[in-house]
Amino acid sequence: MKPTDWKLVSEDLQKKLNRIPILCLSDSCRVGAIFIFVILPALYFAVLLLGQKNFDKVASPHNYFKEVTVSKNSFLERNSSVVCKKEEYVPLASRYLEEASVLVALNIRNGGHVLPHIATEILQLAKYFLPHQLFVSVLESGSTDTSGLCLHKLTEELNARNIRNRIIINSDIVRGRRDNRIMFLARIRNEVLEPLYSGNFSAKYVVFVNDVFLCASQIIRLLLHVVQGADMVCGLDYGKHLRFYDTWVMRDIHGGPVSASENCSIFHSKASMQLCENGKLVPVFSCWNGLVGMNAEVFSKSNIRFRSVERTGEDCPASECTLLCLDMWRNKHHRIYVDPQVKVAYDFTTFSTIFSHSNSILNKSIVNSIREEKLETFLPPKYYFCEPLHPYSTRDDPNRGRASWYPV
Ligand SMILES: *[C@@H]1O[C@H](CO)[C@@H](O)[C@H](O)[C@H]1NC(C)=O
Numbered sequence: 001m002k003p004t005d006w007k008l009v010s011e012d013l014q015k016k017l018n019r020i021p022i023l024c025l026s027d028s029c030r031v032g033a034i035f036i037f038v039i040l041p042a043l044y045f046a047v048l049l050l051g052q053k054n055f056d057k058v059a060s061p062h063n064y065f066k067e068v069t070v071s072k073n074s075f076l077e078r079n080s081s082v083v084c085k086k087e088e089y090v091p092l093a094s095r096y097l098e099e100a101s102v103l104v105a106l107n108i109r110n111g112g113h114v115l116p117h118i119a120t121e122i123l124q125l126a127k128y129f130l131p132h133q134l135f136v137s138v139l140e141s142g143s144t145d146t147s148g149l150c151l152h153k154l155t156e157e158l159n160a161r162n163i164r165n166r167i168i169i170n171s172d173i174v175r176g177r178r179d180n181r182i183m184f185l186a187r188i189r190n191e192v193l194e195p196l197y198s199g200n201f202s203a204k205y206v207v208f209v210n211d212v213f214l215c216a217s218q219i220i221r222l223l224l225h226v227v228q229g230a231d232m233v234c235g236l237d238y239g240k241h242l243r244f245y246d247t248w249v250m251r252d253i254h255g256g257p258v259s260a261s262e263n264c265s266i267f268h269s270k271a272s273m274q275l276c277e278n279g280k281l282v283p284v285f286s287c288w289n290g291l292v293g294m295n296a297e298v299f300s301k302s303n304i305r306f307r308s309v310e311r312t313g314e315d316c317p318a319s320e321c322t323l324l325c326l327d328m329w330r331n332k333h334h335r336i337y338v339d340p341q342v343k344v345a346y347d348f349t350t351f352s353t354i355f356s357h358s359n360s361i362l363n364k365s366i367v368n369s370i371r372e373e374k375l376e377t378f379l380p381p382k383y384y385f386c387e388p389l390h391p392y393s394t395r396d397d398p399n400r401g402r403a404s405w406y407p408v
């Protein structure tokens with residue numbers, strides 16, 4: 001569920017990205033490798049021959065490459081991301097998370113452009129927890145880019161920190177051409193929760209991370225709401241033109257649709273819009289939005305699983321995430337919220353733009369005000385608005401033509 005036009009990231013930003021110390025090579029750095037081993041020597045001799053001194057352009061990726069391969073553990077001391085670096089560690093948050101055990105779940109395919117960033121932020125989480133409180137579960141399949149390389153590196157780094165993990169690279173769970181897309185997604189989302197189901201890690205909380213640019217502080221913030229009693233809290237995800245992206249999954253607290261807006265008019269009801277504008281939790285019927293914190297009891301106690309709908313006459317063939325929320329409402333997990341201040345994005349340009357306009361995600365007074373939050377419980381709506389996806393659709397677009405209201 002991501003915009004397809006990653007390539008929109010401008011060359012300028014690619015260069016900026018390359019300068020950000022990262023723990024593995026993104027796609028753009030592959031170009032860098034060719035540069036270093038093929039073009040650079042050629043240029044070197046050319047420059048020698050011409051006796052020119054201006055070496056700046058070729059020196060920078062070279063130094064970068066050397067640093068990454070030589071001092072593989074040093075990236076954490078450096079600032080992972082120009083965007084997240086203003087977020088400082090808040091010891092108070094650690095205190096409220098003392099009893100937490102968190103499973104970080106990630107499904108990824110062709111995430112080479114974003115995995116270095118995600119991996120670094122996952123490692124940043126370790127500032128807030130003791131190693132035994134974290135478990136990182138990743139399932140990668142079907143990638144044709146540097147995803148595997150990044151995940152190998154992440155595994156090493158987690159092991160070096162004694163953080164347990166189950167990182168499956170190049171899994172044979174792949175979606176065949178004719179496979180139902182939602183059935184496949186439900187399967188891989190359940191698979192990544194396996195350490196929870198098998199009892200290998202008895203998580204209290206689960207964090208789902210999509211292929212989004214995010215900061216560790218945003219994850220901490222979502223978790224604090226869940227510690228406070230929420231069943232599920234999502235961020236907001238942004239795509240092209242700084243507009244809200246996940247309109248297919250998100251439904252407001254009345255089960256109604258939301259808009260791809262750049263401001264709080266995402267929500268249609270006055271009450272929800274107001275909460276959003278005040279930066280308060282907005283209750284919703286369903287959400288996903290690229291980053292989710294959940295109470296693990298939804299899976300471990302209520303035994304809910306991701307699922308798909310293949311036959312007509314059952315529930316609406318909605319996203320596995322909408323169906324998860326539907327099943328939560330049916331099992332008395334009535335506290336599903338969006339934190340409108342937690343904004344993630346599918347490309348770096350959008351993410352840095354959003355961040356440059358946003359306030360601090362986490363500080364002492366924010367943590368304290370979350371601790372004072374009184375979470376209301378809402379009654380489920382009778383119906384929710386669903387845009388069914390054709391079971392064998394190969395498109396990402398929901399089939400909006402047949403949208404209608406379905407019983408909860
Ligand atoms: C990382 O960021 C912090 C805060 O912005 C800054 O003080 C520090 O010098 C940076 N470290 C490096 C190695 O760039």
Ligand SMILES: *[C@@H]1O[C@H](CO)[C@@H](O)[C@H](O)[C@H]1NC(C)=O
Pocket residue numbers: 195198200
């Ligand atoms: C639990 O983890 C251990 C050690 O990583 C592994 O060997 C074992 O297969 C896991 N058990 C299950 C049921 O997944």
Ligand SMILES: *[C@@H]1O[C@H](CO)[C@@H](O)[C@H](O)[C@H]1NC(C)=O
Pocket residue numbers: 260261262263264265
């Ligand atoms: C919010 O965004 C919508 C379009 O997405 C726009 O029409 C509206 O004027 C904006 N409202 C404010 C207060 O900026």
Ligand SMILES: *[C@@H]1O[C@H](CO)[C@@H](O)[C@H](O)[C@H]1NC(C)=O
Pocket residue numbers: 359360361362363364365366
């Ligand atoms: C914390 O962040 C909020 C929102 O950005 C800001 O209004 C507040 O002044 C900050 N408080 C402290 C103590 O830094």
